[in-house]
Amino acid sequence: GQQVMQIPQYQHVQEGEDFTTYCNSSTTLSNIQWYKQRPGGHPVFLIQLVKSGEVKKQKRLTFQFGEAKKNSSLHITATQTTDVGTYFCAGHDTNSKLTFGKGITLSVRP
């Protein structure tokens, strides 16, 4: 079945540093969604990418969908303590089944 991989599972950065994480799928995706889960909370939708090579920005967050629609990246510029949490990518396969990656937990040292 479809696999969506996020490696590593944990990353620690100093406040103010940039952060980039990647998401890779074993199959071509219809779209990719990113979610953020704060400690003790539930996943919250951040963004959806649909087109090959699409780039979207939300303030300090930049999301990109790969040309082959099999990978995606999230880049955070100048991390802040409010960025702490687990970031999940999730992709839909041709059967419209949503598969989540295991997520990357970001910690930010003030």
Place this chain on the structure above:
Amino acid sequence: KAGVTQTPRYLIKTRGQQVTLSCSPISGHRSVSWYQQTPGQGLQFLFEYFSETQRNKGNFPGRFSGRQFSNSRSEMNVSTLELGDSALYLCASSWGGGAFYEQYFGPGTRLTVT
């Protein structure tokens, strides 16, 4: 607009028992999906319901079942509980079923099986 609600929030059960969890989606949302979240496996898709029909099913044993009512509210049932079923069960609703619709998650039900 009220968010997704899940009841109960916490549950402790014994091995072999069965449990029913409930989810009320955002008003107007017709799709409800269920996920199991554990530290080791992350978020795993259980099933999706749209207009009372199961659209998709994940790779879970038949002990896990669900249903959706005409008002879009959904329940999931786990029979013959095992220790490994201890997890956070998340429900998510979306306006439409399938791809391209963002999902709104509820706070989850924390199930502990002893």
